[in-house]
Amino acid sequence: MAKGTTKAAPKTTRFDAADYLNTEERQVASIAAALESGDADFVRDALGLVARARA
Numbered sequence: 001m002a003k004g005t006t007k008a009a010p011k012t013t014r015f016d017a018a019d020y021l022n023t024e025e026r027q028v029a030s031i032a033a034a035l036e037s038g039d040a041d042f043v044r045d046a047l048g049l050v051a052r053a054r055a
Contacts, residue, residue, distance in 0.1 A: 016052070017049050018049045018050075018052035018053040019053075021049055021050055021053035022053065027050045027053060027054070030046050030049060030050060031043075031046050031047065031050060033046070034046035034047075
């Protein structure tokens with residue numbers, strides 16, 4: 001890159017997994033996967049995502 005020039009940052013969009021939990025089947029699958037993992041943080045996050053998806 002030549003001196004004094006700057007590279008423009010690429011345009012990005014916000015990603016929200018809740019946008020993809022648009023059916024009850026997907027919501028159940030997300031919570032089931034979290035529960036099967038046994039990870040309390042994952043369960044908490046999955047429940048939050050489903051709550052946002054339903055809002």
